[in-house]
Amino acid sequence: MDEGDIIEGCLRGSLVCQKAMVEAYGTLVLSVALNVLANRQDAEDVSQETFLQAFRHLDRYDPGRSFKTWLLTIAYRRSLDMLRKRRRFTQFTARARYETPVAVERPDPVTADAAPLPSRLLEVLSPRERTALCLWANDGYAAKDISAVLGCSASTARVYLFNARRKIKALLENDHEILQHG
Amino acid sequence: MRSCSTVDVLYAVIPLRRFRDWLIRAHMERCPRCQARLLSRDEAQSLLVGPDRVGGVEDLWRRISGAMEPAAPVRGRTAEARSGWWRWAAVPAMAAAVTLGGFWLLRNVEKPRFEAVAVASAERFELDYVKVAGAPAQTFVYQPQGTDAVFVWVSKTP
Numbered sequence: 001m002d003e004g005d006i007i008e009g010c011l012r013g014s015l016v017c018q019k020a021m022v023e024a025y026g027t028l029v030l031s032v033a034l035n036v037l038a039n040r041q042d043a044e045d046v047s048q049e050t051f052l053q054a055f056r057h058l059d060r061y062d063p064g065r066s067f068k069t070w071l072l073t074i075a076y077r078r079s080l081d082m083l084r085k086r087r088r089f090t091q092f093t094a095r096a097r098y099e100t101p102v103a104v105e106r107p108d109p110v111t112a113d114a115a116p117l118p119s120r121l122l123e124v125l126s127p128r129e130r131t132a133l134c135l136w137a138n139d140g141y142a143a144k145d146i147s148a149v150l151g152c153s154a155s156t157a158r159v160y161l162f163n164a165r166r167k168i169k170a171l172l173e174n175d176h177e178i179l180q181h182g
Numbered sequence: 183m184r185s186c187s188t189v190d191v192l193y194a195v196i197p198l199r200r201f202r203d204w205l206i207r208a209h210m211e212r213c214p215r216c217q218a219r220l221l222s223r224d225e226a227q228s229l230l231v232g233p234d235r236v237g238g239v240e241d242l243w244r245r246i247s248g249a250m251e252p253a254a255p256v257r258g259r260t261a262e263a264r265s266g267w268w269r270w271a272a273v274p275a276m277a278a279a280v281t282l283g284g285f286w287l288l289r290n291v292e293k294p295r296f297e298a299v300a301v302a303s304a305e306r307f308e309l310d311y312v313k314v315a316g317a318p319a320q321t322f323v324y325q326p327q328g329t330d331a332v333f334v335w336v337s338k339t340p
Binding site: 015018019022023026027028030031034035044047048051052055116117118119121122133134136137138153154155156158159162164165166168169170172 | 199200202203206207210219220221223225226227228229230231232233234235236237239241242243245246247249250
């Protein structure tokens, strides 16, 4: 089943085609969300919302454009929503920071570290820079395609990507120097 | 080498994205020294989680299918949405009606609703006598110039 058949089937509400779409693009959407959010649970939630939104609004997809880019645009926007939600939650819980915890939170031995997470070095990047880097490195996207996902001009996307590459390289070199010279 | 430093300074000092983009395209993408200071694709891939490392999507599909409403063809809904275009048209129509109604009200409220009936001017004002507390009072009658108003001032006789 090719991409056109899958989209056509999803428009008819076919469950088989919807499953095929998740199988075809699920890992891609999940990896983008995971690289932006750096949290497996949140990334799965975002991926689920992305596909649900895509199925609901598939009639708005312009066949003249890349379907992958359209889907990744939804995933990126849902990831930003998740980051905002997380920020609001952090602000809310910050008040309770100094209270003594009732029970020590232990990581779940089954799920902890079961799935890979992006390097903590990427935390220095903004969500836009992280998305630009992820699309460039994992999907081979150029500035123009990245701009379609981020909803900005190609110039801006190029600057995001450049900044991301330069910042991380500087951090890597810094780490290397620290390891070399103690 | 010298131009790289100049470009770096310009890039840092001028925060205009278009200008920075021009610097990237004109120099940094072509200069081997500048390229060496950028993360390569392989290095980036080693730091990121690629689609091949996220695992299967069976669990994701289970979650999606569980959260999905009973499948309704999107095309059918589109036709239904198109037939309901009047709902969207009703909003500006209602806004226009409210605006016009508002103007009409404003114009009518500003106008004096009841025209004051011009009272025929009295040709003569007569006052036989005025008593205050059973005794005849001093009476003064004023008529401002150019008006039909008449003021009568009465005070107790000292």
